[in-house]
Amino acid sequence: MNHWTYIAMAYGFTALCIAGELVALGRRRRLAIERARRERDVEPDEESA
């Protein structure tokens, strides 16, 4: 394999990883919001750290 093939393997994998993480981030946020909207119990706010 020539050097550009190795470079493509490195950059391609990185791009795939980042794309995968961005999709996972969006999905997690959507699921968190959907779950919060679905549930009905309410607890008092806690303003401490």
Next chain:
Amino acid sequence: MSLFRFAAPQTFYPMAGRMVPWFAAAAVLLGALGLVIGFGMAPTDFQQGEVYRVIFIHVPAAWMAMFIYVVMAVYGLLTIVWRTRLSGMMSRALAPTGALMAAIALWTGAVWGKPTWGAYWVWDARLTSTLILLFLYLGYMALIAAIEDPQRGDRAGALLLLVGVVNVPIIYFSVRWWNTLHQGASVSLTAAPKMAATMLTGMLVMTFAFWAYSIAAALHRVRSIIIERERHTRWVRLMLGVPQ
């Protein structure tokens, strides 16, 4: 005003939301600039040829993998000492990005190693300790996912982080302590860099891009974690427009 006020999820959530677009934009712009410098301006290496261009992602990813773990360990210490809720959430939010950085560092190192050393992998001290770092990330994520009570999960995870952080100086100094196939540090705070200025500039710009990306990803993720954990509170319900 106490700093702890900013560590309250209710205060931190909107602050993080305002920071995410700035860090994301910085990551895109710096990433694009780093690629232009790395592929358009940096010269071909006289020994390694073109394949050295892998370092523009390999080195920043390896640095971030170590740095993120240290930051997680600091949050782990805060979790154990002060039992702040946000510190546990921040460790959880950083872990997948840290694991990703470790995986990128290992993969890009392997595809650089094949044409340069003649092997994708050797059981060298630097490579092996970085592989252990990836396992520490995966172990942390598995541990917190296995414990149902989030606060208990945070404390158990914090202990693992504090024990595992000893691996970071081992990774960093492995090339000095042992005879390794992996080269020594090309960039040091105390010595002149051992590479051309454009190569170094490209690598540093990409490092800032990876840094900005990691912050944006962690802040985005921690906002989801805050919603998951605080979904029963009035402020989250008001923010999401859920009927009370």
